[in-house]
Amino acid sequence: MIRAIRSELLKVRTTSLWWLILIGVVAFTAVAIAFNMLATYVTIHPGTVGPQQGGPDSLLTSVTGLYTSGQYAGTLLAMVFGILIFTNEFFHQTATATFLATPKRTLVIGAKLIVAVIVGVVIALITTVLAVGSGLIFLSTQHADLYLGNAEVLKSIGLNWLAFAIWAVFGLGIGALLRSQILSVILGLVAMLIGQTVVQVVLALLSSYFHVKWLMKIAYYLPSSASSIMTSPHGADGFEWWAGALILLAYGAVAAVIGTVITRQRDIS
Amino acid sequence: MADGQIVVTGLTKQFRKVRAVDNLSFTVQPGRVTGFLGPNGAGKTTTLRMLLGLVTATSGTATIGGRRYVDLPDPLRIVGAGLEASSFHKGRTGRDHLRVLCAAAGLPANRADHALEMVGLTPAAKRKVKGYSLGMKQRLGIAAGMLGDPQVLIFDEPANGLDPEGIRWMRTLLSSFADQGRTVLVSSHLLSEVQLFADDVVIIAAGKLIRQGPVEELTNLDGAARQIRVVTPEPDKLFGALELPRTAVAKDENGGFLVTGVTGPQIGKAALAAGVELHELAPQRADLEKVFLELTSGKAGIR
Incomplete structure (x- = not known):
């Protein structure tokens, strides 16, 4: 092994491949950091833009967002890496x-699984160093609380790491299942970026039409919702963060297991 | 690794509608180069892939030194195989490709450099595979097969894309392996090629075994395939005296005649008796090409 x-x-x-992905991660994280800094600035200086917000809770949320900048694009890239x-x-x-x-062959897939986790963790490390590093500097210049000792913030950063690793494994599962590189990447990205929204809109329409609320909840079982539940320290809509983690992990595990079974039997030619 | 004999027994592969390999049995001996011969689509590659555990056999077995490939504890140290010229990541250097395999097989990384040197690829070691010619890829494939210094070597169409000099190099390499007592199995669809480097041949067509044996045995095979080249100023008189049917005599492009069905002494005797001048009387070594076409005719088509 x-x-x-x-x-x-x-x-x-x-x-x-690795440095192409690296460039992507760094670029997207930089954009996300800039955006989150702006959002935090607005929270720290209420009244500069838009309606009044403020309050320690929303600052906590902003800072958490800042420290986990790059998660959205980073997890997608981790997934793409897993697929590749x-x-x-x-x-x-x-x-x-x-x-x-x-x-x-099971050994090969097992090794790939571990490498996917390692890659996920490395991407998480990069985004975290960038986001927390620049975030600390930014908050110091604003004379704001750094929230570094805050349990919620630390938990969010930790869960961020988990998300990267699970998404990389999820990508590997998709790849093993579909085997076609182009199909896997397109399907993976479409499902995450567009399919998610479409399904949510459809479910929202259905649930309001039939007046059944549980339909809306189906959306939380989709991979990207599960991911966002997982990375919210309080969970969402009655789901705890760990439920989101389990849902996402289950997707990855199911795809990986089916992919392994297929790969074991498949003729390599 | 006692002997390194390859034994294929009743091997069959049924793809959806096509029986690519059909109840195939043959053995390959160590210390000899065995050519695995058949027209395109005869099932050669499928057979080799079953032998190497890449394709699952529908029925039958294929063993190397008495064991299935997937059961070998350290496969690259026992069997070296080069299957396709295209099976490299184009963005990886030749050396890195070999190092990846060394890592997987638990071989020291310097084996990669050794193997590259053996096939003469050292100058291109740190270049990406996408800049390699077909011949260089073939050499890299052979280097991959030699990483573990294995007892058994299996190559699929290794001479494809090699220039004449490369083919000569390959021939020397393969026979040196055989001289060291290794088992060497090499597939090809070109007979002239196999005739150059093989000691034994296994001929298949349409997934079935046509014939197995030493090359000489096949080329001296049956009298019907034996031809004698005759050059004479009086062909009609000579062939009339021999009372040969028209079909037994064929004109060749250099003004001679290729005669089948009689022996050299018979022609010489008839010529002397009839008082016919003979300028040339030469038994032709039937080449494998002809034997092959005879053996596989009607079985080779597209399936």
């Missing part, structure tokens, strides 16, 4: 060489 993991890590390091870790083998037809060196 150690050998397979070493080999998979070397695969990640020896192509240009698997589908690259078929896209570049390296699966043959891989399975010749490690004929026990």
